[in-house]
Amino acid sequence: MTDLARSLPLRAAREARGMTLRAAARSSRIDPGHLSKVERGEKQLSIDSLYRLSVVLEMKELTVLIRPYISTKEAA
Numbered sequence: 001m002t003d004l005a006r007s008l009p010l011r012a013a014r015e016a017r018g019m020t021l022r023a024a025a026r027s028s029r030i031d032p033g034h035l036s037k038v039e040r041g042e043k044q045l046s047i048d049s050l051y052r053l054s055v056v057l058e059m060k061e062l063t064v065l066i067r068p069y070i071s072t073k074e075a076a
Contacts (some may be wrong), residue, residue, distance in 0.1 A: 028052040
């Protein structure tokens with residue numbers, strides 16, 4: 001794992017699943033430009049967006065931790 005991958009865990013998780021940035025963004029309903037900035041540490045995600053991305057990236061532990069804090073509509 002490179003220093004860059006260690007410092008960018010969302011990008012590493014996405015790449016480990018063989019997903020392109022655009023595919024992950026589309027599946028989690030996040031603007032690709034915004035997700036790119038998030039991966040570089042320039043922007044942050046809302047809790048709802050982070051939940052959707054954790055589902056798409058199959059980050060089960062994160063999904064479980066976030067679920068109580070998101071809107072009911074998103075959790076369904």
